[in-house]
Amino acid sequence: MGSFKAVLRQCLMWVEGWFDVAFGPKWNPVYYLGSLGYFYFWVVAISGLYLYIFIDSGIPAAYLSVEYLTHDQWWLGGIMRSLHRYASDAMVVMVALHVIREFAFDRYRGSRWFSWVTGVPMLWLIVIAGITGYWLVWDTLAQYVAVASTELLDWLPVFGEPVARNFLAPSHLDGRFFTLLIFLHIAVPLVLLFIMWVHLQRVGHARTNPARGLAIGTFAMLLVLSIAAPATSHDMADLSQVPSPVNLDWFFLWMYPAADKAGPAVIWTGAFVGTFVLIIMPWLPPLRKRLPAIVNLDNCNGCSRCAADCPFNAISMTPRSDGTAFEFEATVDNDLCTSCGICVGSCPTATPFRRASDLVPGIDLQDPTLADVRHQIDKQASKLDGEGRVMVFGCDHALQVKKFGNDRTGVVSLPCTGMLPPSFIDYVLSRRLASGVVITGCRRGHCHFRLGHAWTEDRIAGIRDPRLRNRVPRERLTRFWASPTDGKAFAQHVSRFQATVSTLDTIEHCSRDVPETTATISEGEVVS
Amino acid sequence: MKQTLRLFGQLIIYSGFAAMLWYFSASPAYERVPPGSALIKLSFAHGADRTADCRERTYEELMELAPNMRAPMDCPRLRRDVAIRMKLDNEVVYDDLLAPTGIHGDGPSITYRRFPVPAGTFLLELGLRDSGRQEGYDYVSRKHISLKPGQSLAIDFHAGGTGFIFE
Numbered sequence: 001m002g003s004f005k006a007v008l009r010q011c012l013m014w015v016e017g018w019f020d021v022a023f024g025p026k027w028n029p030v031y032y033l034g035s036l037g038y039f040y041f042w043v044v045a046i047s048g049l050y051l052y053i054f055i056d057s058g059i060p061a062a063y064l065s066v067e068y069l070t071h072d073q074w075w076l077g078g079i080m081r082s083l084h085r086y087a088s089d090a091m092v093v094m095v096a097l098h099v100i101r102e103f104a105f106d107r108y109r110g111s112r113w114f115s116w117v118t119g120v121p122m123l124w125l126i127v128i129a130g131i132t133g134y135w136l137v138w139d140t141l142a143q144y145v146a147v148a149s150t151e152l153l154d155w156l157p158v159f160g161e162p163v164a165r166n167f168l169a170p171s172h173l174d175g176r177f178f179t180l181l182i183f184l185h186i187a188v189p190l191v192l193l194f195i196m197w198v199h200l201q202r203v204g205h206a207r208t209n210p211a212r213g214l215a216i217g218t219f220a221m222l223l224v225l226s227i228a229a230p231a232t233s234h235d236m237a238d239l240s241q242v243p244s245p246v247n248l249d250w251f252f253l254w255m256y257p258a259a260d261k262a263g264p265a266v267i268w269t270g271a272f273v274g275t276f277v278l279i280i281m282p283w284l285p286p287l288r289k290r291l292p293a294i295v296n297l298d299n300c301n302g303c304s305r306c307a308a309d310c311p312f313n314a315i316s317m318t319p320r321s322d323g324t325a326f327e328f329e330a331t332v333d334n335d336l337c338t339s340c341g342i343c344v345g346s347c348p349t350a351t352p353f354r355r356a357s358d359l360v361p362g363i364d365l366q367d368p369t370l371a372d373v374r375h376q377i378d379k380q381a382s383k384l385d386g387e388g389r390v391m392v393f394g395c396d397h398a399l400q401v402k403k404f405g406n407d408r409t410g411v412v413s414l415p416c417t418g419m420l421p422p423s424f425i426d427y428v429l430s431r432r433l434a435s436g437v438v439i440t441g442c443r444r445g446h447c448h449f450r451l452g453h454a455w456t457e458d459r460i461a462g463i464r465d466p467r468l469r470n471r472v473p474r475e476r477l478t479r480f481w482a483s484p485t486d487g488k489a490f491a492q493h494v495s496r497f498q499a500t501v502s503t504l505d506t507i508e509h510c511s512r513d514v515p516e517t518t519a520t521i522s523e524g525e526v527v528s
Numbered sequence: 529m530k531q532t533l534r535l536f537g538q539l540i541i542y543s544g545f546a547a548m549l550w551y552f553s554a555s556p557a558y559e560r561v562p563p564g565s566a567l568i569k570l571s572f573a574h575g576a577d578r579t580a581d582c583r584e585r586t587y588e589e590l591m592e593l594a595p596n597m598r599a600p601m602d603c604p605r606l607r608r609d610v611a612i613r614m615k616l617d618n619e620v621v622y623d624d625l626l627a628p629t630g631i632h633g634d635g636p637s638i639t640y641r642r643f644p645v646p647a648g649t650f651l652l653e654l655g656l657r658d659s660g661r662q663e664g665y666d667y668v669s670r671k672h673i674s675l676k677p678g679q680s681l682a683i684d685f686h687a688g689g690t691g692f693i694f695e
Contacts, residue, residue, distance in 0.1 A: 022537030029541075089549050144560065154640060160629060161573045162640040168571050169682040169695035221542040229550045240695070242567045242680045247554040257558050 008104035013483045016443065023214070025481070031445025032210040033098035036218065038196065039210050040091035043222065045189065047084040051077070052186070055136065057178035062138040063236045070232055082226030085249070088130055090222065092251040095126060103281075105448065110289055111202070111312055111336045113282035118199045120278045125192040130252035132185040136178065143167070143237035144246045148256040155264035170239045202336060204313045205451060290415070291366035292337035295330045297321070299349045300362035302328035305465055306343035309418075311450040312336050315343055315363075330363055340449035341365045341419025345456070348466050350421040352377070365415065373412060377424070380410030381433035387505060388498030391434035393420050395441035397448035399484050404491060408498060410434060417441030418452025422459045422468035429476055436501035438494055440480040453481060476501055561644040566675035568643040568652075570622065572685035575636040576608040576658035610637035611657040611665070616650050647677040654692050656685060667691040 016030045023029065029036060054077060056065035069077030099119065102108050108116035134145045150164035166172050200206040209215065234246065248257070259267045277284075293306075293315075307315040307330060314336035317328040330343075343363045344350055350361035352374045359371040368376075380391065384407060391410045394401030395417045405411040410433075414420060417439055425437050439456065447453040458464035460477070478497050480490055561567055582603040590598045607628040614622040621643055629635035637658075652673050655665030667685070669692040675681060684693040 019541070022534055022541055024534070085553060086549050089553050090545075093545075093549075148560075151640070151642075160635065161638055162571060164640050165571050165573070168569055168684060171695060217538065217542060221546050225546040225550055231553070239682075240680055242561055242565070242678050244561050244563075244565075244678065245557040245559040248558045249554065250552045257560075260560060 005104055005106065008100070010485065012101055012104055013485055016446065017483070017485075020443065025444030027211050027214045027217070028445055029210070029214055029218070030097075030101070032207070032214060033094050033101060035207050035210040036214075037091055037094040037098060038208045039215055039218065040087045040094060041189075041193070041196070043087035043219065044084055044091065045193075047080040047087065048189075050080045051084060052182075055182070057182060058175040059138070059173065059178075060236065061175070062136060062178050063233065066137050066139075066233055070230065074230065078230050079223070079226045082229075082231040083222055084133075085231040086222050086225055088133070089249065089251040090218075092126060092130070095123070099123075106287075107448070109282045110287035111314070111338050114202045115199055116282050117279055118195060120275060122192060122195050122199065123278075124275070125188055125195065127252060129185065129188045129192060130249075132181055132188065134249065134253070135181050136185060137233050138178070138237050139234035140237055140241075140243035141234045141246045141248070143239065144243040145253060145256070146237075147243075148259065152256075152259055152264050152267065155268060167239055173239065202313055203450075204311050290339035292334040292339055293332050293341070293343050293363055293365055295332060295363050296360050297324075297329055297362075299360055300326075300329050301349070302326040302330070303348060303362075304328065304330070305346040305348065306330050306363045309342050309346040309451065309455055311340065311342060311452075312338055314338070332363070338449060339365060339367075340416040340452065341414060342416055342449060342452055342455060344370055345419045345421050345452075345459070346466065347421065350466075351423040352421075352427040353423065361421075365419070368414075370421075373414065373419075373424070374427075376412045377410070377428060377433060380405070380412060381428070384408060384410050384434060388436075388502035389434045390436040390438050390494065390498055390501060391428045392438040392440065392494065393417065393424075395448070395452070398442040399440055399482055399486060399490055401440060403487075404494065409494060416447070416449045416452035418447075418449065418455045420456065422466055422472075425460075425477060426469050426472050429472055435505050436476045436478065436497055438478050438480060438497060440482060440490060442481065443483050444481050446483070473504075475504060564647055564677045565644050566647045566677060566679045566681070568616075568645060568675075568681045568683065569641070570612075570614060570643070570654075570683045571638075571640040572683075573636040573638040574610055574656075574658065574685050574687060575634075576610045576628065577660065578604055578634075579606045579608055579660075580604045605632045605634035607634055607637070608658065608660065611655075612639065613653075613655045613665070614643075615653040616643075616645065618651065618653075645675065647675050647679070649674045654683070656691070658687070 012030070016028065019028045019030050025031070051069065054065055054069050054073075056062055066081070069081055071078070102116065131145060131149060135142050135149075147164060147167045150162070150167060153159065154162045154164050166177070200208070210218070234243075237243070248254070255267055302317065302320065304317050307317050314333045315330050316333070318331045320326050320329050322329070344361060344365055347361045347363050350364075350370055352359060352370075359369075359374055361370050364370050377391065384391075386408050389408050389410070391412065392401050392404060394411060394413045396413055396415050398417075401411045401413050420439065425439075428434050428437050441453055441456070442448055444453055455464060457479070459466060460468045460479075462468060462470075478493070480493050482490055582601045585598075585600055585602050589602075590600070609628070610626040612622065612624055612626060613620060622641055624639070626637035626639055627633070628637050650673050652669070652671055654667075654669040656667040657665045659666050667687070671694075673681065673694075682695040684695065685691065686693060
């Protein structure tokens with residue numbers, strides 16, 4: 001399983017890299033798979049509401065109303081119908097990719113089990129919503145889907161009389177059937193929407209909308225596709241005829257040919273076993289949890305920054321329990337904590353300059369503690385020698401920085417880059433432990449803990465507390481957001497940065513009258 | 529230049545995704561039955577006779593029952609199996625003994641079968657037994673049918689009516 005995941009990760013990172021080239025990290029659809037699923041859901045919902053105005057129930061009426069929309073009102077109704085179909089297909093693709101990606105990057109175990117497990121019924125509901133939609137058209141495809149669906153259902157020991165008998169001959173069917181179908185086709189997506197809401201309850205700062213540019217682009221794609229290749233119906237259903245051949249929507253209806261080939265027993269067994277396996281996957285095996293963050297009330301002033309920054313809503317602010325004058329204190333829910341350390345990076349008391357007392361911030365990880373991090377920095381700095389000394393702060397889930405350590409490059413790997421309080425950058429540079437600081441972590445939009453990258457950037461840019469002090473020379477700081485496969489580019493980036501800081505050192509050393517330099521390296525991004 | 533290349537890259541990716549949506553939303557076509565075939569569907573829900581006749585309860589037996597349970601007739605719930613056989617051009621294509629449904633075996637025997645056949649004319653023979661007889665059938669039907677390509681013939685059964693119904 002591990003090697004399979006590793007291969008999958010490599011493939012996904014390769015694709016991500018190319019998509020980064022085309023879209024840039026801000027619009028890269030790979031970073032918005034879940035958000036795009038939501039986006040397509042809304043396209044389906046809004047177009048569906050419009051179609052509902054015109055759709056009729058009844059044996060010939062249902063078909064004729066869809067034909068009216070498709071041909072007579074092609075300029076809006078037809079486009080809406082096509083948007084409805086293509087967006088629902090796109091939603092299936094996005095959801096499938098979203099599941100694969102979360103699986104490949106191991107983002108379904110530990111405290112993330114809740115989002116994973118609540119996602120499983122959504123898969124069923126999406127399929128059911130799609131299938132009932134195809135019935136409503138009541139063309140020969142709908143006839144095929146209706147007959148094949150009921151034949152599949154009849155394999156289950158649930159119904160006394162075969163449901164498929166309702167489609168035995170034209171005389172067996174009446175218009176009330178469509179009323180039931182319309183109800184199902186509206187009720188199921190509503191339930192789906194509710195579960196979509198539940199799905200995100202343990203996700204802080206959940207992103208349910210793709211970047212605006214990506215949303216515009218993908219909607220334009222759907223619109224052009226709807227105009228260029230509008231969705232059309234087959235001939236009207238006729239139960240005295242065999243609906244064959246049918247142009248299946250393979251995104252939704254692939255299981256029917258599979259049932260014809262393998263039999264309904266295989267399909268149902270696969271569906272139930274697959275669902276069961278998906279549900280228990282977060283515990284196959286359970287994630288070896290790192291020790292959760294702990295609150296040190298002696299240093300917690302209840303500022304709530306940790307609660308605001310936590311990507312998984314693991315921290316809440318509760319009334320003070322130690323009798324001090326502060327109103328609140330941070331409380332960590334151990335079940336939700338992923339031990340990313342982002343809360344530590346957000347804590348204003350997490351400053352390495354303290355020497356009079358132990359380095360114990362208001363909230364800290366147990367492994368590594370912030371004191372451990374400072375100790376590592378000091379230890380690495382003591383080994384550095386020569387010009388162009390840099391201190392690299394890396395992320396355990398991105399490029400493995402330890403292999404880049406040498407006498408000019410100190411390396412400190414953190415659970416997440418977001419654990420690094422900005423004051424540590426100041427610490428390294430103001431104490432001249434190194435001439436430059438390199439921060440590297442997951443690609444933009446691909447942070448293993450979702451928000452480490454974003455919060456780090458915001459803190460450095462001075463738009464999120466705690467902010468990097470103005471006195472820190474920005475030209476001595478560089479960021480490099482990359483995947484584990486970008487080692488070569490990272491080495492080159494560090495090498496160039498070392499040359500730059502070496503030049504800066506020389507300039508500073510030779511002429512203290514020269515206040516500024518033009519030699520800078522700013523942020524780096526690469527793709528493999 | 530770089531921006532143009534990026535836009536071009538986006539265009540290719542969007543186009544590829546759109547092409548995938550367009551193609552797989554309606555292709556490739558699927559044929560459930562071979563071209564030129566027709567379909568015979570045999571389905572019914574029919575309760576056979578009960579395994580024993582009803583018996584009138586004696587006065588003493590009735591008095592032993594709760595007042596609301598004193599039905600004068602004692603009828604065993606279990607029904608007999610329904611035997612069904614279908615032959616096409618003298619070849620048996622379906623021969624089965626259908627058990628009654630229900631926990632107590634008092635429900636109808638049900639079946640739903642599909643028989644893809646090449647289009648053409650056939651001698652269709654059907655037999656159904658729902659009584660205690662050991663041989664032969666209580667209901668039989670023998671007729672020539674002509675099926676066109678793509679035609680679907682449904683065969684139902686209603687004991688109270690004409691027996692086998694062809695639609």
